[in-house]
Amino acid sequence: MTGDLFAYVDEHLPEFVADVVRLCRQPSISARGEGLTEMAQLVVNAMTALGIQAQALPTAGGPPVVYGEMAGDRPTTLLFYNHYDVQPPEPLELWTTPPFEPVVDGDKLRGRGVADNKGNLAARLAAIKTYLAVRGRLPLNVKFCVEGEEEVGSPHLAPFVEAHGERLKADACLWEGSGVNWQGQPTVILGAKGILYVELEARGAVRDVHSSLATVVPNPAWRLVWALSSLKDSQENILIPGFYDDVTPLSPQELEAVQAIPPDDQELKESLGLEKLVADVEGFQYIRRHLFEPTCTICGLVSGYTGEGAKTVLPSIARAKIDFRLVPEQRPQDIHQKLKRHLESQGFGDIAVSAVEGVNPARTPLNSPLVRVVVEAAQEVYRRPPVVYPTMAATGPMYLFTSASGGLGIPTASSGIEYPDCRMHAPDEHIRLQDFALGIKHLVAIMAHMAEEGRRD
């Protein structure tokens, strides 16, 4: 029975919200290396305050990873993966309140990181606090692996996981977050897309010149535009030779799971003010495309004069930031090579391509025992069956934990506090307090069910 635990969560919610606020007041922007050491120490302190044995472990060249562990009644071990870094808050002018001054506004909490991912980390600490307060002990062993570079592709996590494989050993892993869909159903996510993030840079004259020289002086902005338009056509086909070679077809189980996911394309369109989606997808096709198609996205573009009014300038530099979301069995290194070869073959060998991050895709099988535990716990808390996603569309370094070849081979699923409009990575990131409470209870229930499973073994 978990009724006493759930009651404690409801009663102590304001205290748990204050814990999120405390974590989110500290900027920790991995893209700029801001505030990461300070943030890691805050996380260690939050864990230590609960009696978790916590330390900030160094990485080879990156900010520390916070590792924590606490023994419980059963030998079963549950590992929590989270990250303490956040996305840059820009554009600042679109925030209703300052991003690093989190505030409760009605039934919501707003601020950078409240959803992605400090709120989820706080929910896990709150679940542990609840268990300890009500029962005096945890029902199973828990471990934490909280990194500081998730938002920049976890460049130092692979060697860390390899070096600390024994320490991180666990029977199951709960991934950084998830939450409820537009209909309020809890969602369980079993995979992540990979990513390749690159910067393209075209250079012309050694300095900006008067645009009347455009008759004779090469323009790097044009070269960048021509190079970019060779990557993807207006029908959204990615034109890099071999790009789709390693995309695997959906298994019958995956197809079945996709068909069970309620489409939220109408809600998405309404929330984003869009009349239609890419390729006019709707319903099942929308879900299938979103979860199983790789992408090629211009994330940023800049050249020349971008201020108010007219400046007749011929730029000397043009830059683009592009991400490719990858699906099994695509690999970032391979796509990076194919991209470079393609640009060279199209006559754009002068455009510099630098890889900023690369992460492999990951999947935990739909028939893993962990999936049953998380689904049953969700049913108990949310009072409705959860929706199981074979993968999310976003990226994380999940393959380091899940992959049997090159990873730790730990089955991994998600639980979290988010909802679809929480604006992760965007201005006015927020969570709903009701989702936060449910997310904590789901974690409590997962621990209870998993300890019970262990007892049955």
Next chain:
Amino acid sequence: MTGDLFAYVDEHLPEFVADVVRLCRQPSISARGEGLTEMAQLVVNAMTALGIQAQALPTAGGPPVVYGEMAGDRPTTLLFYNHYDVQPPEPLELWTTPPFEPVVDGDKLRGRGVADNKGNLAARLAAIKTYLAVRGRLPLNVKFCVEGEEEVGSPHLAPFVEAHGERLKADACLWEGSGVNWQGQPTVILGAKGILYVELEARGAVRDVHSSLATVVPNPAWRLVWALSSLKDSQENILIPGFYDDVTPLSPQELEAVQAIPPDDQELKESLGLEKLVADVEGFQYIRRHLFEPTCTICGLVSGYTGEGAKTVLPSIARAKIDFRLVPEQRPQDIHQKLKRHLESQGFGDIAVSAVEGVNPARTPLNSPLVRVVVEAAQEVYRRPPVVYPTMAATGPMYLFTSASGGLGIPTASSGIEYPDCRMHAPDEHIRLQDFALGIKHLVAIMAHMAEEGRRD
């Protein structure tokens, strides 16, 4: 004889340089509407100090135009066209010294506007000061028309010229500037290209979203790239239907003039660190292309995240600034319409196209009597024959003065203080003090020769 006048110029050069510095210390950025009223008043004061009857005349919606006049010995009237506005100084970090704190550095004067166009205006005032100091009177009538919006396409000058046509009447006009080429030969310019400056804006979702949504959420950065790549191919052919319809072939006289211009393509390439120019042009072909070809130039491009590192964002807006330099008989309104029709026909009707400025091209015939006066004066001052350019590659509202249909029908040529590396519109704009002195003397000589011509009539 002008020897006494030239001696005065040499003797008082530091004073004339101080006058340029005074004008350039006042920022006057028309693209942002900064400091224009203050600047107009500074110009009125500088004229009044010489005894020129000067006033800041209002325009319908823009900053004032400074009009000045002073009677001389002969009824012949010479009109000076200049402008008191400057280009934005950005990027600031590339300036050796602050743009609005002009400084003499060795044999150069550096600061925003020292070349384009306050230094040229100051040279004209210095020539008048010289005449008055040495001779007590001017040899002919002079008038000034100094506007404050040249750098944004002179949007309020056409109605001003129409309203003040009688007041601006003159026998000849000296355009804002010019100078010497890489070989030190003075240059006389008889025309200007036109311009159409537009902004393109593509919009997607109502806000930036996480780039994992790129599977289904349209990306305005991609739409802008695809639209731009439909405007010009990588061989520099402008693809807008009808764009070249009104481009006139070179006349035999123009061809002859182009062949007499010493090509400076080697110097340009060296100065800009380029291995080759657009379409691999060299020598005569370089001059022909530069003076007689229209262009389509990306001046600015911006979308999404442009800071350091990786931000996985799908942008909601993408913008481009584009200028088209136009040759006779192209017209900005016509090209604007053709551009919009082209984008619509290519499926980019959702991309907003707003015209920021439009200026017609202009030409004074090679056989105009004014050309002889300016050439003879240049020969006297620079001790070498000038190079006559049928047109410059840059733009100004010259057609308002030169055009017989819709303009004042005044023959117009240039004289000035610039040299090819003076970095107009770019960081570290500067002039050489020797060119400044020669430019003042050229103006003195032009006034003398023109008064003499008038006497001969």
